[in-house]
Amino acid sequence: MEKTITARTGNEAMAEAMRQINPDVCAAYPITPATEIMQIFAGFVNDGRVKTNLITVESEHSAMSACVGSAAAGARTMTATSSQGLALMHEILFIASGIRLPIVMADVNRALSAPINIHCDHSDTMAERDSGWIQIFSENTQEAYDSMLQANRIAEHKDVITPVMVTTDGFIISHGMERLEMYPDAEVQKFVGEYKPQYTVLDVDHPITVGSLVLTDYYLEYKKAQHEAMKAAKRVILEVGKEFGKTFGREYGLIETYKADDADFILVAMGSTAGTAKAAIEELRQEGIKAGLLKIRVFRPFPAEEIAAVLTKAKAVAVLDRCESMSNQAGPVATEVKAGLYDAGVKVPLASYIYGLGGREIYIEDIKNVYRELKNIAEGKLKPEQAKYIGLKE
Amino acid sequence: MSKDMMEIRWHGRGGQGAKTAALLLGEAAISAGKYVQAFPEYGPERMGAPVAAFDRIASKEITIHSPVLKPDVVLVLDETLTESVDVAHGLSEETGVLIVNTPYSKAEVQARVKWNGKKLITIDASKIAQANIGKAIPNTPMIGALLGAVDILPLEAFMEDTRKKLEKKFKSKPEVIEGNLKAIRAAYEEVKKS
Numbered sequence: 088m089e090k091t092i093t094a095r096t097g098n099e100a101m102a103e104a105m106r107q108i109n110p111d112v113c114a115a116y117p118i119t120p121a122t123e124i125m126q127i128f129a130g131f132v133n134d135g136r137v138k139t140n141l142i143t144v145e146s147e148h149s150a151m152s153a154c155v156g157s158a159a160a161g162a163r164t165m166t167a168t169s170s171q172g173l174a175l176m177h178e179i180l181f182i183a184s185g186i187r188l189p190i191v192m193a194d195v196n197r198a199l200s201a202p203i204n205i206h207c208d209h210s211d212t213m214a215e216r217d218s219g220w221i222q223i224f225s226e227n228t229q230e231a232y233d234s235m236l237q238a239n240r241i242a243e244h245k246d247v248i249t250p251v252m253v254t255t256d257g258f259i260i261s262h263g264m265e266r267l268e269m270y271p272d273a274e275v276q277k278f279v280g281e282y283k284p285q286y287t288v289l290d291v292d293h294p295i296t297v298g299s300l301v302l303t304d305y306y307l308e309y310k311k312a313q314h315e316a317m318k319a320a321k322r323v324i325l326e327v328g329k330e331f332g333k334t335f336g337r338e339y340g341l342i343e344t345y346k347a348d349d350a351d352f353i354l355v356a357m358g359s360t361a362g363t364a365k366a367a368i369e370e371l372r373q374e375g376i377k378a379g380l381l382k383i384r385v386f387r388p389f390p391a392e393e394i395a396a397v398l399t400k401a402k403a404v405a406v407l408d409r410c411e412s413m414s415n416q417a418g419p420v421a422t423e424v425k426a427g428l429y430d431a432g433v434k435v436p437l438a439s440y441i442y443g444l445g446g447r448e449i450y451i452e453d454i455k456n457v458y459r460e461l462k463n464i465a466e467g468k469l470k471p472e473q474a475k476y477i478g479l480k481e
Numbered sequence: 482m483s484k485d486m487m488e489i490r491w492h493g494r495g496g497q498g499a500k501t502a503a504l505l506l507g508e509a510a511i512s513a514g515k516y517v518q519a520f521p522e523y524g525p526e527r528m529g530a531p532v533a534a535f536d537r538i539a540s541k542e543i544t545i546h547s548p549v550l551k552p553d554v555v556l557v558l559d560e561t562l563t564e565s566v567d568v569a570h571g572l573s574e575e576t577g578v579l580i581v582n583t584p585y586s587k588a589e590v591q592a593r594v595k596w597n598g599k600k601l602i603t604i605d606a607s608k609i610a611q612a613n614i615g616k617a618i619p620n621t622p623m624i625g626a627l628l629g630a631v632d633i634l635p636l637e638a639f640m641e642d643t644r645k646k647l648e649k650k651f652k653s654k655p656e657v658i659e660g661n662l663k664a665i666r667a668a669y670e671e672v673k674k675s
Contacts, residue, residue: 094508094517206523227546259546263520264504266511266542362544450547 097260102127104235111162114153151179158188161287170197184219189242206446207257246319341390350379391427438471486539493558498620503534569596614660622668629672
């Protein structure tokens with residue numbers, strides 16, 4: 088297969104993925120730092136390079152509402168947003184997942200107001216972690232592109248039929264230009280395949296009810312069905328990731344480990360910081376510290392067993408959260424990791440950290456310090472803290 | 482930081498093309514088979530305000546996603562920035578390279594930047610741009626100066642890639658394309674000679 092080596096930002100990569108997927112409908116409203124995705128995609132629509140019906144609306148609430156209508160009608164539907172935009176969609180996100188509409192959304196992680204901030208953290212995406220959407224995080228531009236190409240297959244799978252959001256870190260990835268390997272349009276289209284919805288409201292020969300009132304009689308069963316779909320999603324994400332690897336050369340799973348096999352100290356991170364951690368690990372290994380990384384790619388469904396299986400071998404574990412859940416305990420990632428370890432019967436010293444809120448930079452040295460703290464924790468010189476802030480100004 | 486990777490910081494004022502220069506260089510390096518990151522520093526975006534942009538260029542995958550702290554090369558598109566911005570911040574006096582667009586002498590610039598490195602290069606890129614492009618936009622000749630000063634990318638590889646980029650952007654203005662290419666070469670040769 089002839090791959091094209093290009094230079095692309097995360098936003099450009101996501102727009103290119105959408106061009107290759109050529110969805111039936113996109114409904115979107117602009118918001119920094121995701122605006123470019125739809126701006127570039129609108130160019131593709133204008134130039135006739137996609138056949139998508141692009142609906143420009145007056146708010147994100149309307150964007151997601153239009154996506155719900157279009158997906159219910161059986162159209163392959165996509166959108167993009169960030170931060171306040173995602174928050175404004177909140178109400179409709181639950182409707183999309185509850186009605187079981189396989190919408191795919193690019194989401195650029197950005198802090199939530201107040202104070203107003205346009206930079207990266209995971210607060211917006213984490214606030215929607217219980218919305219019933221599958222959530223996939225990207226370390227870099229390549230992963231953003233690759234995960235977008237897998238998202239429709241996952242969302243539309245008959246055992247899943249659940250919406251998917253693929254996220255990048257605002258500005259760091261969305262506006263950072265990196266080397267991107269793109270695959271030929273025809274090969275991508277073959278992989279993504281034609282969308283054949285099982286049920287649509289427009290199929291008059293097989294009438295269905297969508298968005299009905301379900302009270303004490305069956306609401307619980309609806310939620311259990313979603314619960315089962317999320318369980319199935321784990322398997323389907325792995326299947327699609329494997330097939331993607333066979334087709335395009337890069338395999339994807341629920342998690343990725345880096346030098347974790349023989350690691351004494353393992354750091355758990357998501358998104359672009361996982362890459363910085365890899366660079367920190369390289370330096371620490373030269374200093375004789377056995378450092379390793381567990382990157383969570385898929386946050387929903389949460390790969391608790393897979394994470395516990397990796398962390399069970401560690402002497403100490405650190406979890407980095409780019410989100411503050413104000414629980415006085417730990418950020419959302421650390422809380423879920425700890426719950427998973429408890430269920431697996433794994434008792435490992437675990438310290439949790441909050442970092443990078445509102446785009447605060449995180450450097451190799453910050454991450455190396457976390458590993459040094461883990462070493463001290465393992466040696467009994469330091470007690471593990473929870474929700475410890477990194478990079479705070481004195 | 483391993484030196485398999487070159488880190489570059491651009492200083493300019495909003496509108497001078499610091500980000501464009503970082504992207505142009507990055508794209509050309511990717512065409513030449515390198516791994517690259519190119520990204521601007523995002524603050525309030527205003528014409529004339531100090532801005533910075535960065536490149537990382539390496540022969541293998543770059544995983545780090547944080548700003549450049551210790552650049553190997555710093556380029557200053559507007560020498561008046563030296564009054565308000567510590568342009569040499571993090572730049573080694575032993576191995577670092579500082580390239581400043583200025584009509585003034587090396588000694589005058591050295592006094593202002595408070596940096597005593599050996600590899601200070603001064604070039605009047607605005608004048609070169611004015612003469613060749615007809616506009617004092619110094620970003621493309623500064624890339625020429627960079628390629629003349631540091632061995633990261635062959636000039637011809639950069640010229641070929643940039644010609645393609647400019648041909649797309651300035652279809653109706655061939656004089657802009659030729660002007661930019663001439664300006665890049667002129668700055669490259671001036672640095673090579675000195």
